[in-house]
Amino acid sequence: MDTAPLFRLGTRGSPLAMAQAHMTRDALAAAHGWSPDRIAIVPIRTTGDRVQDRALAEIGGKALWTKELDRALLEDEIDAAVHSMKDVETIRPTRIAIAAMLPRADVRDRILGVAALAELPQGAVVGTSSPRRAAQVLRHRPDAKIVLFRGNVETRLAKLAAGEVDATLLASAGLVRLGREDVGTPVPLDVMLPAPSQGAVGIEVRAEDARARELVGAIGHADTRAAVSAERALLEALGADCRSPVAALATITGNRLTLRAELYAQDGSAHVGGSAEGSVGDIGLAPALAQDLLARAPDSVRRLFAGE
Numbered sequence: 001m002d003t004a005p006l007f008r009l010g011t012r013g014s015p016l017a018m019a020q021a022h023m024t025r026d027a028l029a030a031a032h033g034w035s036p037d038r039i040a041i042v043p044i045r046t047t048g049d050r051v052q053d054r055a056l057a058e059i060g061g062k063a064l065w066t067k068e069l070d071r072a073l074l075e076d077e078i079d080a081a082v083h084s085m086k087d088v089e090t091i092r093p094t095r096i097a098i099a100a101m102l103p104r105a106d107v108r109d110r111i112l113g114v115a116a117l118a119e120l121p122q123g124a125v126v127g128t129s130s131p132r133r134a135a136q137v138l139r140h141r142p143d144a145k146i147v148l149f150r151g152n153v154e155t156r157l158a159k160l161a162a163g164e165v166d167a168t169l170l171a172s173a174g175l176v177r178l179g180r181e182d183v184g185t186p187v188p189l190d191v192m193l194p195a196p197s198q199g200a201v202g203i204e205v206r207a208e209d210a211r212a213r214e215l216v217g218a219i220g221h222a223d224t225r226a227a228v229s230a231e232r233a234l235l236e237a238l239g240a241d242c243r244s245p246v247a248a249l250a251t252i253t254g255n256r257l258t259l260r261a262e263l264y265a266q267d268g269s270a271h272v273g274g275s276a277e278g279s280v281g282d283i284g285l286a287p288a289l290a291q292d293l294l295a296r297a298p299d300s301v302r303r304l305f306a307g308e
């Protein structure tokens, strides 16, 4: 770049994060009539990228992915940070604002290695580090053996190909963004409801930076934001974090929002599910569904959630 960048986008350096940063750059360039090469993409290494051998939940949860990007944003090294909304904590620093979410991709999980959970051989080994996916697999296949499976999408595909596991599960959205829509089979939503925020890319800015808010706001997708906000409000009301086996999906038709959610016991032996419907702006909907689910949850499920 021989001229100063018009805008600096911070991102993690994984291939998926870089693909999402490029999507964001292209959307910004198109919205503002800029040449894409006037937008700098700044890869930032996070603790989560360095630590590969332990479950995320054990070593500090989602903050591992956001902390370094938050610092770069607050220290004005970048103008905006691009995130998978699924990896962004429910409660964010007050000086950081979500300025936009891009149109959501396919929200489903894909199963790789077999075409469906029902086709797993007896006692099959399934690799995942997601408490939600583990519980959902065990709910349908209590005979399966879950093993910790980390690393970025490419690493996991390589481990599967090497025969370390019989099957694994990945978000369809990530595979599509990496140009790997050819692998795996989508799992129906009634078998595996997705993680809250799955498939959504969000862009954060400094709350006080009016220019960045406006520039990024121009590429936002209102329905995605409304849906993901409802799912995040549910997580907050549940007192849930990345260790919590919880699935949620909001869908919007016109001005109506339907929020579905399921909470699971860790071993999939119990669960509770429900849904609520209201107008898009109804901020009471998600907390009400959270209370309803907690009230009906079996003990083995309720004790995994802090509530309130």
Ligand SMILES: NCc1[nH]cc(CCC(=O)O)c1CC(=O)O
Pocket (backbone or CB within 6 Å): 084, 085, 086, 087, 153, 169, 170, 171, 172, 173, 174, 197, 198, 199, 200, 201
């Ligand atoms: N936790 C890792 C992560 N964060 C976002 C995605 C996929 C993209 C998305 O859901 O938007 C993935 C990988 C996966 O779950 O397969």
